[in-house]
Amino acid sequence: MASVKNVRGFVGAPEGVDPEKIPKIALSSGARLPCIGLGTFGNDRYKGEQIAEAVKDAISLGYRHIDCASVYGNEDCIGKSLNDLMARGFKREELWITSKLWNDKHAEKDVIPSCEKSLKDLQLNYLDLYLIHWPFSNFHAKGVDVSSRDPNAKPYIHENYMKTWRQLEKLVKMGLVKHIGTSNMTIPKLKLLLRDAEIKPVSNEFESHPHFQQPELFRFLVDNKIIPIAFSPIGSPCRPERDRTPEDTVDIEDPVIAAIAKRLNVHPAVVCVKWAIQRGQVPIPLSVNRSKYLANLQAAVSAPLTKEETKAIAGIDKNCRLVKGQVFLWKAGQSWEDLWDLEGAIVV
Ligand SMILES: NC(=O)c1ccc[n+]([C@@H]2O[C@H](COP(=O)([O-])OP(=O)(O)OC[C@H]3O[C@@H](n4cnc5c(N)ncnc54)[C@H](OP(=O)(O)O)[C@@H]3O)[C@@H](O)[C@H]2O)c1
Numbered sequence: 001m002a003s004v005k006n007v008r009g010f011v012g013a014p015e016g017v018d019p020e021k022i023p024k025i026a027l028s029s030g031a032r033l034p035c036i037g038l039g040t041f042g043n044d045r046y047k048g049e050q051i052a053e054a055v056k057d058a059i060s061l062g063y064r065h066i067d068c069a070s071v072y073g074n075e076d077c078i079g080k081s082l083n084d085l086m087a088r089g090f091k092r093e094e095l096w097i098t099s100k101l102w103n104d105k106h107a108e109k110d111v112i113p114s115c116e117k118s119l120k121d122l123q124l125n126y127l128d129l130y131l132i133h134w135p136f137s138n139f140h141a142k143g144v145d146v147s148s149r150d151p152n153a154k155p156y157i158h159e160n161y162m163k164t165w166r167q168l169e170k171l172v173k174m175g176l177v178k179h180i181g182t183s184n185m186t187i188p189k190l191k192l193l194l195r196d197a198e199i200k201p202v203s204n205e206f207e208s209h210p211h212f213q214q215p216e217l218f219r220f221l222v223d224n225k226i227i228p229i230a231f232s233p234i235g236s237p238c239r240p241e242r243d244r245t246p247e248d249t250v251d252i253e254d255p256v257i258a259a260i261a262k263r264l265n266v267h268p269a270v271v272c273v274k275w276a277i278q279r280g281q282v283p284i285p286l287s288v289n290r291s292k293y294l295a296n297l298q299a300a301v302s303a304p305l306t307k308e309e310t311k312a313i314a315g316i317d318k319n320c321r322l323v324k325g326q327v328f329l330w331k332a333g334q335s336w337e338d339l340w341d342l343e344g345a346i347v348v
Contacts, residue, residue, distance in 0.1 A: 016061035017297050019094070025227055025282065027202055031128065031178060033096055033227060035277050036300045037065030038293060039286030041072045044143060044240050046288050048074030054288040056081035059090070061294050067205075067229070067284040068122065069100035069133060070114060073142070075121035083123045097122065098129040098205075098229075100183060101168075103328075106137035106160065111167035115176055130168060130177040131205055134184045135161060136328040136339075145242050146326040153330035155348040158192045169199045181205070183231075184325065186341040187220050194224060203227040208281055209235040209272055211251045213317040222280065233276045233283035234269040236322055249320045256312045260305065266295060273299040275313050 012019075024032035038058045042051045051074050055066055059081075068075055086092065099122065105114040115130055137160060138150045171177040181203035182193065194200060204221055208214055208230035221228045232239075235251030251257060252268035261268040269285070273296045276283035287293045305313070324336035338347045 012060040012062060013057070016294070017301055019062045019064050021301050022062065022064065022297070023277070023300060027179065027227075028225075029179065029202075031096075033128075033203075033282060034063075034065040035282055036063075036273065036297060037067045037096070037098070037229075037282060037284040038063050039067050039231070039284040040074060040078060041069070041286060042074060042288075043238070045238060048077035050288045052077035052081040054290075054293060056085060057290060058293050058297070059085055059095070061290075062297055063293070064094055065096040065098075065282075065284075067098050067231075068118070069102070070105075070118050070121075071100070071102040071133065071142070075099065075118055079121050079123035092124065096128045097124060098131065099127050100131040100133040100205075101164070103134050103137055104139040106132070106164045108163050108167055111164055112171060112174075112176075115171050119176060126175060127177045129179045129181055129203060130171060131181045131183045131203070132161070132164060132168065134325070134328065135182070135186075135189055136325075136330075137164075138328050140327045144327060146324070148327050149329060150327070153328060155330050156189060156346055158189070158196075158346075161189075161193070162196055165193065165197060169197070172199055179203070181226070181229075184323075186346075187217060188341050188344060188346045190220065190224070190226070192346075201226055203229050203282075205229040205231055205284075207232050207321060207323050208276065209233050209251050209322075210254065210257060210275060210313050210316055211235060211249045211318040211320040212322065213314070215317070218279070218281065228281040230276050230281040230283045232322060233285050234272045237269075239322065243322070245324075247320070248322055249318050254316050256316050260309050260313075264302075266299075267292070270295050270299045271305070271313075274302075274305055275310065278304055278310060 023035040040051050055078050099118040135156050138153050168180040179202040181201040183205035185204050204226050257268045257271050260271045273283050285296050325339045326336045
């Protein structure tokens with residue numbers, strides 16, 4: 001395996017992947033987004049320091065794209081890792097760092113300070129991508145049960161969303177953010193945003209894995225030149241009990257995925273990552289385990305899945321959404337499906 005080089009002298013771990021070989025998606029701004037990133041949501045399982053250590057090591061192994069968010073509560077730890085790398089000769093411009101605006105910071109007055117806080121914690125002077133984490137303005141305490149409700153919760157109000165978006169546009173004009181985007185959006189909501197945005201979203205982060213492929217949303221994003229970033233690309237097998245329902249299926253136990261993993265002699269998780277990249281979406285799998293995040297990175301440069309294999313995976317979609325978002329519901333008697341505009345119109 002080639003050692004991990006950086007043109008300006010930073011030398012990474014020899015067992016890593018040459019970051020130059022990781023495919024990139026070219027943006028009209030001239031920026032290039034690496035086709036795989038490292039997730040940093042530790043859930044209840046990993047402390048900020050563990051995630052930050054994984055970030056540092058993953059970058060030394062060739063990762064150049066890190067998916068962060070203020071709500072993950074670890075940006076200050078990750079900032080120390082980034083600072084450490086820069087002190088060792090790593091250049092900021094070689095990284096793609098994403099962060100996200102949390103739901104209780106949608107008010108116009110809160111957006112810029114919230115982004116500035118992420119920048120301060122991450123020890124950066126700009127972000128490559130800043131996303132509105134959810135389209136719903138809402139407050140709920142960290143780690144609450146899915147039955148928890150915010151008494152002030154409201155449906156999606158486009159006028160309010162645009163007020164928040166205008167602040168993101170301002171962040172671009174201020175030079176604090178290079179690109180802006182969305183997360184957990186639906187097609188009807190995105191249509192309104194595309195109609196009204198002065199600066200269009202470059203990306204939408206959405207749940208996507210073999211058992212939840214969201215083909216219509218995926219097609220819409222591609223058709224509108226919005227880069228699909230796939231969260232929970234392995235089907236989030238270690239998510240907390242409170243986020244599971246009896247109907248949930250397990251991607252890495254699917255016989256189609258398992259058979260391909262056997263042929264390639266890899267963990268089924270790696271097959272999910274390969275499938276995502278080949279489909280043209282950008283997976284951001286999490287692990288703090290070196291052999292796992294290295295295997296995921298290697299998936300970006302190893303031989304592709306065969307046509308038959310990708311076709312077989314296309315056939316195992318079970319429309320199984322795992323991140324249902326129940327805590328955003330705004331009135332009694334609703335079900336989580338109301339958050340996802342399944343009939344093609346925004347539910348209010
Ligand atoms: N925008 C949003 O609303 C949103 C929502 C959810 C997630 N996200 C982002 O997406 C990232 C990933 O999502 P996720 O953490 O829910 O799920 P995921 O990446 O689908 O699954 C992560 C789990 O898969 C295991 N894993 C990873 N690579 C593996 C490998 N090569 N072999 C075996 N097991 C492997 C890890 O196990 P170990 O822990 O045992 O290593 C980890 O617990 C998050 O960290 C976050 O950055 C965004």
